[in-house]
Amino acid sequence: MLSSRTKVIACATVIEEMLPHMPPGMQYQVLDFGLHVNPAALKQTLQETIDASAPPFETIILGYGLCSQAVVGLKANNCTLIVPRVDDCIALFLGSAEAYKVQSRSEPGTYYLTKGWIEAGDSPFEEYDSLVEQYGEEKARRLINQMLKHYTRLALINTGQYELERYREYTRRTAERFGLRYEEIPGSDVFIKKMLHGPWDGDFVIARPGETISYLDFKRTTEET
Amino acid sequence: MSNELVNAIADMREEDALRIVREMVESGSDPMTILDAAREAMAVVGQRYEEGTYFLPELMLAGEMLGQITEIVKPALAKAPEVTRYGKVVIGTVQGDIHDIGKNIVTFMLDVNGFDVLDLGVDVPPQKFVEAIRDFQPQVVGLSGFLTLAFDAMKETVDAIKEAGLRDGVKIMIGGGQVTEEVKTYTGADAYGRDAMAGVSLAKQWVGAK
Numbered sequence: 511m512l513s514s515r516t517k518v519i520a521c522a523t524v525i526e527e528m529l530p531h532m533p534p535g536m537q538y539q540v541l542d543f544g545l546h547v548n549p550a551a552l553k554q555t556l557q558e559t560i561d562a563s564a565p566p567f568e569t570i571i572l573g574y575g576l577c578s579q580a581v582v583g584l585k586a587n588n589c590t591l592i593v594p595r596v597d598d599c600i601a602l603f604l605g606s607a608e609a610y611k612v613q614s615r616s617e618p619g620t621y622y623l624t625k626g627w628i629e630a631g632d633s634p635f636e637e638y639d640s641l642v643e644q645y646g647e648e649k650a651r652r653l654i655n656q657m658l659k660h661y662t663r664l665a666l667i668n669t670g671q672y673e674l675e676r677y678r679e680y681t682r683r684t685a686e687r688f689g690l691r692y693e694e695i696p697g698s699d700v701f702i703k704k705m706l707h708g709p710w711d712g713d714f715v716i717a718r719p720g721e722t723i724s725y726l727d728f729k730r731t732t733e734e735t
Numbered sequence: 736m737s738n739e740l741v742n743a744i745a746d747m748r749e750e751d752a753l754r755i756v757r758e759m760v761e762s763g764s765d766p767m768t769i770l771d772a773a774r775e776a777m778a779v780v781g782q783r784y785e786e787g788t789y790f791l792p793e794l795m796l797a798g799e800m801l802g803q804i805t806e807i808v809k810p811a812l813a814k815a816p817e818v819t820r821y822g823k824v825v826i827g828t829v830q831g832d833i834h835d836i837g838k839n840i841v842t843f844m845l846d847v848n849g850f851d852v853l854d855l856g857v858d859v860p861p862q863k864f865v866e867a868i869r870d871f872q873p874q875v876v877g878l879s880g881f882l883t884l885a886f887d888a889m890k891e892t893v894d895a896i897k898e899a900g901l902r903d904g905v906k907i908m909i910g911g912g913q914v915t916e917e918v919k920t921y922t923g924a925d926a927y928g929r930d931a932m933a934g935v936s937l938a939k940q941w942v943g944a945k
Contacts, residue, residue: 549913576883579913597883611831614884618858619833641792649749649796656795660833660857725917 515566518706519559520573521546523626524599527669527702528573536706539563543630545580546598552580560586571705575599576728584723591717592710594701595728599624602705603667605698607713613695619662621690623681624697625672634658635684654688664690669697736764737772744776744800745783747793752800756807766811770847773804777840781930791836798836801843819849822942825867826877827855828911829888834881837911837931841877844931850875850938861888861895868901875938878924879911886918893923906941910934 518538520528525540532538539559545552556572563570563586570589574581575596584591594602600622601610613620627633634657641650664685668674678694685692701713710716715727736759743752759769780797783789824845828835835857845852853871855863868876876896878889889909896902907924914927925941928934938944 578883579915582915582917611884611887614831614882618831637792645792645796652799653792653795656799656836657791660835725915726921729921 515568516571517563517567517569518571518573519556519563520571521577521599521626522630523624524573524602524702526624526626526629527603527671527699528706530671531699531703531706533706537567543626544632546577547632549578549580552577553583556580557584560584560589560591564588573599573602573705575601576725579725581723582725585717585721586719588719590719591715591721591723592705593715593717593723594705595713595715596701600667602701603669603697604695605700609698613665617663619660620665621658621661621663622665622667623677624667624669625677628677628680635688658688658690662691663693664688666692666694667697668694669699671699737768740769740772741776741779744773744797744804745779747796749796749800753803753807756804760807760811766808769804769808770812773801774844774847777801777844778932781932785930794840795836798839798843801840805843805846820851821849821939821944822875823851823853823871823873824875824877824938825853825855825864825871825873826879827859827864827867828857828879828881829885829892830858830860831888832880832882832885833857834911835879837881838877838879841879841910841928841931841934844935845877845938848935848939849944861892864892865895865899865901868896868899868905873905874942876905876907877934877938878907878909878922880909881912883913885912886914886922889918889922889924897923906937908934908937 513533513536516536520540522540522543541555545555560570567589570586570591572593575594575598577598581593596602596607601607603624604610638654641653664681666677666681682692715723717723740755743755756769784794826842828838842852842854853867855867878892880889893907908926908928909922909924910928919927926937928937
């Protein structure tokens with residue numbers, strides 16, 4: 511793999527974790543985190559960005575997961591697309607799809623935060639203030655309570671990449687404000703490193719030039735590609 | 736009056752909506768007229784959500800209004816002559832997922848459209864669906880999930896129903912989040928619905944209701 515022929519297109523939250531491991535000379539483009547709530551818009555932006563990334567690039571690494579199916583339907587005519595075979599970035603930060611499943615099954619009512627998510631400031635917790643403005647204090651409280659009804663835990667993923675104190679402080683404060691349990695869970699950079707340096711094994715969906723990414727690509731467990 | 740109610744709900748005027756419902760109940764309106772208006776309003780809300788005029792808070796507010804309206808109407812409904820019941824549905828948010836705003840709206844819509852609905856709640860393990868199918872004997876099972884992670888749990892649930900030997904007795908629909916034909920195939924469900932009304936249409940079609 512030649513870094514100069516490889517380009518990364520990543521979400522703002524994921525690039526935070528990729529940059530420390532990025533080989534010199536590799537180009538990257540960051541897309542807005544806010545797109546994740548609108549899969550159709552994210553899909554369109556991703557496709558346009560891929561289309562605009564013509565030669566000399568041979569490989570495009572997408573710093574995304576399935577992301578509400580936003581990557582399904584994407585295609586590059588002259589490049590190979592590499593996408594982590596995960597549901598979303600939480601699996602990337604935890605180090606594997608399996609680790610995410612373990613967390614999710616042990617406590618499904620978990621809202622995850624990382625530095626990138628906190629900096630992007632786009633969460634129900636941030637939305638609260640605008641709800642107050644729109645619906646008044648009492649109704650906003652009811653709405654946020656309903657939005658977080660089955661949530662029990664606010665988990666800060668410690669990926670070891672950055673000075674955590676500030677984010678810890680934010681997460682603790684937010685957990686307290688919304689009646690959630692604060693917890694810090696260990697992250698891992700294993701998946702992030704593998705994205706950038708390979709091997710692109712069964713943990714990745716690989717779409718060769720002209721091939722379209724499908725949902726079922728994410729569900730194949732064999733390494734037939 | 737029921738037009739006013741449709742508009743009040745659709746425009747998120749909660750206090751107005753509840754006031755109108757109380758007035759209608761007090762003046763002896765047919766409770767079904769009230770629920771029909773709520774149903775009509777929900778279709779408008781759903782459409783505005785699809786169009787991007789409304790967002791999650793509006794869906795939640797609408798869900799809250801539905802809950803409150805149902806509470807107000809319930810006593811009157813109990814006195815009303817028996818409404819046609821088309822069949823039974825077991826519904827729940829699958830294991831590992833706790834989102835239920837959509838599921839609650841579907842439950843309401845099925846209920847007011849003539850189904851007896853057993854709602855198992857959120858983070859429902861496959862075995863709990865199996866037991867509910869044995870006990871409640873529904874014709875239709877609804878599996879809900881917002882996260883793509885939930886699609887795996889949907890598949891596990893369908894598999895568990897199959898293993899229990901109950902698959903042939905029920906039709907299974909999935910919904911919530913980004914369900915597609917591919918997801919339907921992967922999970923082994925019979926159909927998927929993109930919104931609450933689609934769920935109602937599927938259930939009606941399966942039990943042979945008009």
